[in-house]
Amino acid sequence: MKSMPLCTTEKMLKDAQIAGVAIGAFNIENMEMAQAVIEAAEEMGCPVILQTTSGTAKYAPLTIITAMVTAIAKKVNIPVALHLDHSGETLALEALESGYTSVMYDGSKETFEENIRITKSVVEAAKKRSIPVEAELGSIGGKEDDIEAEIEYTDPKMAAEFVMKTGVQSLAVAIGTAHGVYKTTPKLDVERLKEIRKLVDIPLVLHGGSGLSTHDLQNCIRAGISKVNFGTDLRIAYTEGLKEYMCENPKKVDPRTYGLAAREKVKAITLEKLAIIFPR
Numbered sequence: 001m002k003s004m005p006l007c008t009t010e011k012m013l014k015d016a017q018i019a020g021v022a023i024g025a026f027n028i029e030n031m032e033m034a035q036a037v038i039e040a041a042e043e044m045g046c047p048v049i050l051q052t053t054s055g056t057a058k059y060a061p062l063t064i065i066t067a068m069v070t071a072i073a074k075k076v077n078i079p080v081a082l083h084l085d086h087s088g089e090t091l092a093l094e095a096l097e098s099g100y101t102s103v104m105y106d107g108s109k110e111t112f113e114e115n116i117r118i119t120k121s122v123v124e125a126a127k128k129r130s131i132p133v134e135a136e137l138g139s140i141g142g143k144e145d146d147i148e149a150e151i152e153y154t155d156p157k158m159a160a161e162f163v164m165k166t167g168v169q170s171l172a173v174a175i176g177t178a179h180g181v182y183k184t185t186p187k188l189d190v191e192r193l194k195e196i197r198k199l200v201d202i203p204l205v206l207h208g209g210s211g212l213s214t215h216d217l218q219n220c221i222r223a224g225i226s227k228v229n230f231g232t233d234l235r236i237a238y239t240e241g242l243k244e245y246m247c248e249n250p251k252k253v254d255p256r257t258y259g260l261a262a263r264e265k266v267k268a269i270t271l272e273k274l275a276i277i278f279p280r
Contacts, residue, residue, distance in 0.1 A: 006070055009081045009102040009227070010132040010169055012047040013203035017226040022206075022217075022277040025049035025083060026270060027231035029056055031068055032259045033238060036266035038072050038080060043271065046278045047079035049102070051229065054087050062098035070099070083134070085229065092122050096129055104134040104172070112158065119166040127167075137162050138174030140207040151176060153192060160199040170203040170227065175220075177208030180232055188216055190223050197224030205229065210236075214276050221277060228277050233269050241265030 009023070016023050026037045028050050041048035050069055052062075066082060073080035083102040084095040092103045105122040107115035119135045126133045138154030154173040163171060173196055176188040186208075197204065203226035209217065210232035217228060241262035245252070252258065 006066075006073055006082050006099070006101045007079045008130065008132050009049055009083060009134075012049075012079050012081065013132075013170055013226050016047075016278075017203050020221065021279065022221045022225050022228045023047055023049055024270070024274050024277055025051050025085075025205075025227055025229045026234055026273075027051045027053060027056075027085065027229070028069075029059065029235070029238075031072075032263040033234060033266050034069050034072055036263045037234075037270050038069075038076055038078075040267045040270035040274060041080070042076045042078050044274045044278065045078065045280065046274060047081075048274075049081045049083050049227070051083045051085040051231075053085050053231070054091055057084075057087075057091060057094075062095055062100065066099035085231075086136075089118050089122055092133075093125055096126055096131055100131070102132050102134065104136070106136045106172075108136040108139045108152070108174075112162070116162060116165050119162075119168055123167050123169075132169035134170040134172060134205060135162070135166060135168045136172040136174075136207075140172065140174050140177060151178060153189060154196060156192065156195040156199050159196050163200050163202055168202070170205050171200060172205040172207050175206075177206060177212070180208075181211060186212065186216070188220065190219055193220060193223045193225070203227060209273070210234075217276050228273075230270075230273055233273070234266050237265040237269040238262045 012023050028034045069082050081101045084100050085104055086106045092105045095103045105119050107118050123133045137159050139152035175193045176186050204224050205227040206220050206225045207229045209228040209230045242258050245258040245261035
C-alpha cells in the first residue's frame with residue numbers, strides 16, 4: 001500500500017461537485033478523533049477532511065496537530081486534507097505556516113467590503129503555497145467554541161460578486177443551518193441555495209451538518225453543496241463513549257482503554273455521515 005501525504009481540498013471538492021456528492025469535513029480535537037475519522041473514511045474508500053477550530057488551536061498548537069494528522073494519514077491510501085475552520089486572518093496565516101492544506105477565513109461579521117478585502121489578502125498569501133481558501137458570506141447561526149452568531153442568509157448576487165472579487169476557492173453559505181445542537185427542526189432555504197449555485201461556480205460548503213436529517217443533507221447536496229461540516233455530533237459521540245466506559249468500568253485508570261471506547265463511537269458516527277453524503 002502506497003502512503004499519501006496530506007493533500008489540499010481543491011481537487012477533492014471539484015471532483016465532488018462534478019460527481020454530485022459531498023466531502024465530509026469532521027472537526028477533531030485529539031488523536032483518537034483523528035484516528036477514528038481517517039479509519040472510517042478508509043473503510044468507505046472516500047476522501048476526507050479533518051478540521052480544527054480556533055478553539056482547538058488554543059488547546060493544542062497547530063504544528064502538533066499537523067504532525068499528528070500527517071502521521072496518521074501516511075498509513076492510508078485515501079486523500080486526507082487538514083483544514084482550519086472559522087478563523088481570523090492571523091490564525092489562517094499561521095495555519096499556512098504550520099502545514100495545513102486548507103484554511104477558512106471567516107469575515108462574516110465584517111462589512112461586505114472588509115470581508116472582500118481581508119479574504120482577498122488571505123487568498124493571495126495562500127496562493128504562494130498553492131493552498132485553497134474557504135470563506136463565508138452571510139452568517140451561520142448557533143455557537144461554536146466561544147463564537148456565537150445569528151443566522152444571516154447569504155444573498156446570491158452578493159455571493160457571485162464576492163467570489164469574483166476575492167478569488168476564493170470555496171464558499172460557506174448561510175441557508176438556515178447552525179452550529180451546535182438544534183433546539184428545533186431547522187428550516188433550510190434550499191431554493192436560495194439553488195440560486196447561489198446558478199450564480200457561483202466554485203464548490204459550496206454547508207456548515208452545521210450535525211443534527212440534520214438524511215433528507216436535508218442529501219437535498220442540499222443535490223442543490224449544489226460539495227462539502228458538509230460535522231463537529232457537534234463527533235463531540236457528543238466521543239463524550240458518550242467515554243462516559244459509558246467509565247460507568248461500566250469505574251475502577252479503570254488507563255486512558256488507552258477509555259480513549260479506545262470513545263474512538264469507536266466517533267468512528268461509528270463518521271461512517272454513518274459518510275454513507276449519507278458520499279454514497280458508494
